[in-house]
Amino acid sequence: DIQLTQSPSFLSASVGDRVTITCRASQGISSYLAWYQQKPGKAPKLLIYAASTLQSGVPSRFSGSGSGTEFTLTISSLQPEDFATYCCQHLNSYPLTFGGGTKVEIK
Amino acid sequence: EVQLVESGGGLVQPGGSLRLSCAASGFTFSDHYMDWVRQAPGKGLEWVGRTRNKANSYTKEYAASVKGRFTISRDDSENSLYLQMNSLKTEDTAVYYCARAGVSARYFDYWGQGTLVTVSS
Numbered sequence: 725d726i727q728l729t730q731s732p733s734f735l736s737a738s739v740g741d742r743v744t745i746t747c748r749a750s751q752g753i754s755s756y757l758a759w760y761q762q763k764p765g766k767a768p769k770l771l772i773y774a775a776s777t778l779q780s781g782v783p784s785r786f787s788g789s790g791s792g793t794e795f796t797l798t799i800s801s802l803q804p805e806d807f808a809t810y811c812c813q814h815l816n817s818y819p820l821t822f823g824g825g826t827k828v829e830i831k
Numbered sequence: 832e833v834q835l836v837e838s839g840g841g842l843v844q845p846g847g848s849l850r851l852s853c854a855a856s857g858f859t860f861s862d863h864y865m866d867w868v869r870q871a872p873g874k875g876l877e878w879v880g881r882t883r884n885k886a887n888s889y890t891k892e893y894a895a896s897v898k899g900r901f902t903i904s905r906d907d908s909e910n911s912l913y914l915q916m917n918s919l920k921t922e923d924t925a926v927y928y929c930a931r932a933g934v935s936a937r938y939f940d941y942w943g944q945g946t947l948v949t950v951s952s
Contacts, residue, residue, distance in 0.1 A: 767928055819878060822875055
């Protein structure tokens with residue numbers, strides 16, 4: 725099975741900060757990676773798919789990059805509504821797996 | 832508007848069974864692969880399984896942790912997805928989400944609100 729390791733697992737940041745979250749795959753997954761945002765008590769929301777394609781309706785301050793085994797999610801200027809948990813997912817092969825999540829909290 | 836609404840969660844004893852449903856609306860259900868994902872309290876997301884569409888013979892994939900105990904099915908005439916859970920264990924306690932796979936099936940673009948399953952004696 726392909727393991728996804730996210731770092732950091734916790735991040736404290738201020739409004740306006742640039743934030744980068746990394747997701748590393750245990751083997752190559754091409755660009756079959758998605759990023760989700762989840763707020764407490766809510767379902768995940770798709771942000772990025774195919775490693776770098778912004779889902780319709782998602783603000784352009786979110787961006788994704790990478791291929792193979794290393795991927796990043798960047799928030800260019802953190803907004804109050806962005807404080808949440810972020811999770812990567814690979815869809816290269818079965819079983820599909822998720823990273824452990826990165827919780828972004830207010831500094 | 833795409834909507835996915837899960838139902839059927841509740842409290843069940845270890846070894847028991849439960850059937851979850853997911854009612855879909857606002858899109859052509861039969862075109863899409865559909866997935867189940869769960870999240871144990873305070874934990875991360877875990878993919879449970881997938882059903883492909885009619886064009887792909889409704890074939891299924893499952894996570895190892897549920898294979899042989901859980902069965903995914905769908906009724907395209909009712910725009911509904913199901914998860915039959917048997918031989919439930921305490922570690923199956925989680926919020927269960929149904930999710931729509933996007934056109935390429937390489938992402939989940941819509942999720943339901945989730946239904947809580949608690950396995951406890």
